[in-house]
Amino acid sequence: MLQNIRVVLVNTSHPGNIGGAARAMKNMGLSRLVLVEPRLFPHHEADARASGADDILAGAQVVATLEDALVGCNLVLGTSARDRRIPWPLLDPRECGTKVIEEAEQGSEIALVFGREDSGLTNEELQRCHFHVHIPSDPTFSSLNLAAAVQVLSYEVRMAWLAAEGQPSKVEKTEVGSPRSETLATMDELERYFEHLEQTLVDIEFLDPDKPRHLMARLRRLYGRSSVSRAEMNILRGILTETQKAARGELIKRKK
Amino acid sequence: MLQNIRVVLVNTSHPGNIGGAARAMKNMGLSRLVLVEPRLFPHHEADARASGADDILAGAQVVATLEDALVGCNLVLGTSARDRRIPWPLLDPRECGTKVIEEAEQGSEIALVFGREDSGLTNEELQRCHFHVHIPSDPTFSSLNLAAAVQVLSYEVRMAWLAAEGQPSKVEKTEVGSPRSETLATMDELERYFEHLEQTLVDIEFLDPDKPRHLMARLRRLYGRSSVSRAEMNILRGILTETQKAARGELIKRKK
Incomplete structure (x- = not known):
């Protein structure tokens, strides 16, 4: 189920962060990394920070646009640091983990999208996401390191996955969502x-x-x-x- | 309440990890860092990775032993990567966050203790802890980066703190659904x-x-x-x- 989940990093500047993200993913059982126009990749700093998650880096897909990265996805969640003018359905990391696993259980393809180190995702990129995810940081010092943000969301996905695996017989799906018998549009x-x-x-x-x-x-x-x-x-x-x-x-x- | 919580790093080898830990702490509203015999500190790599959390590094207390680091503590939680021979009360990160905030609300002094990058905490050090905390990583690739582990536990402490304060974990309360700032159609x-x-x-x-x-x-x-x-x-x-x-x-x- 976890293999339905891809982590998408958009225009990453520091290759060390790509390595750190790969390690965080592998620690949490995620494996699919997609890089949209990274500044430097492959790079020895990425290898160093990956610290054994070389297979994730070796298998990483490098693409030119966010659209290319999202081909085939049914559910896209984008990390958002700030309040935006247009409010958007917003999840905290825990709700994100639950949502991702619920959809993955249905066979959906899911993308977790992370923006640039300095400026995050653009408004246009955020509008391609079904949900925004905000990590509840201190408002006076709110910007997480990119690999740290990947760590928090991957951790919550794993926690939700472990909970789902531990419940062999769930009573019923009560979430207001799409009819479960139907395939979601990509x-x-x-x-x-x-x-x-x-x-x-x-x-x-x-x-x-x-x-x-x-x-x-x-x-x-x-x-x-x-x-x-x-x-x-x-x-x-x-x-x-x-x-x-x-x-x-x-x-x-x-x-x- | 968060100022009752100290993060203790034991024998850290890489100064970059100290900086990364400081940034993760400050992002989550924690401020007290204690370093037990760091290999290199202060160090420019710590400053670089702290990325604005300089005040945490400047205020960090450097001590010679874990005992020194724990003076005045009522509750000590130590991160543990592996199953140990001696069974010990074990919490997952979420339970750790809840426990820490429950105790902090009572005015307790609390320490979150993190071991060496390569070998974690020794059995003797773990026996000084009231609880062990295990981050549920993939058993085939279980060792988190030190700063990433600090990030996960600090995040769970913040989530528990926000819940205790009655604050939303999101900037704006939006249920999964429509933008809450807008009136729903009747x-x-x-x-x-x-x-x-x-x-x-x-x-x-x-x-x-x-x-x-x-x-x-x-x-x-x-x-x-x-x-x-x-x-x-x-x-x-x-x-x-x-x-x-x-x-x-x-x-x-x-x-x-």
Whole structure:
């Protein structure tokens, strides 16, 4: 189940942190590391800090964009240090661990995304996440070392996993979520939906491309937190296609 | 209450780990660091890894023996990587956090003791502890970096402290669901939305009123579980209104 979980590090500056993250992951039983444009990798400092987690580094996937890192993911959680203007569904690390294991048990692919050492994730990157995770640090000194942040979340994932493994017969799933019998839409399916939605909103002149305001961010947040299943996604896409036909006047022509 | 808690590092070899531990402590609101015979301290690598937690390093107490480090303590917890021959009261990190805060609330002085990077605490040192704490790492790769171990226990102390203080562990309380700063749509607003949605789907000929199948039930389930806020509802209603205009051919007429 833990192999469904990937740790994604975006634009890491210090290779030592990549090594430290790899060690923290392996300590907690995680194995899949994805690096989005690391500044220096491979690097001897990464090897030194990995301190035996060489296999994680050797197997790390290096990709060019966050989108590439998230291909196939059903659930994406991004670490966020600060309050943002647009509020987003927010989990603490413990809730994050529980959520990750609940979804992994259903066969979902999950990404835990960590930003740059100095500036974290951009707003655009954060909007690609279904949930934000905030590690409750002291507000006067709030920025954790990157490997330390990976350690805390990996630890909570392991604690939740151990709890799940120790409960052979759970009574029932009570969480308000998506229908469990249905496969969740993947990140890239969701992404294509957002593109389709945006284009449709332009077509019906609800969205002005020159003054987008926060409209797409708000809609991403709404659908992102809803654990949309693939079957539901097909319905939503179907609605958009028919809406676009309407915007082109095809319905009117058909009636004539 | 957190100032009753000291972190004790025994015979640390790598000064970078002292700096990393100081940063982890300060992130979690702890401030008292005691070093038992560190190999190198002060040291520029400690300063570099502390990354702003200089005050913790400057205030660190350097002592010759573990006994010196524990003067005045009522409760001592020692990290233990392995099963030992002598069984001892054992806590996981979460239980450790709870125990520490319970005792700190009573005014106790508490020490969290961490051993050497390569060999941990000796049996004699472990026998000076009231409790052992084991971080539940993967048995095949169980040894955490020293600063990472300090991070995990400091984090659990902070989580327990926040719970005791009645403070949320998150910046803003958001349940898994909608942004809590926004008012949720009421049931009747949601009902009017579903009516509007149904009519619109008929208008764009996506829904055949004679063969509705389970379409509306599926869409009710999707939006029903999403805790839609009033602001989001207004956006969704706005989209429907524009879609209906498109279906009536008004966009086409406007363009002519």
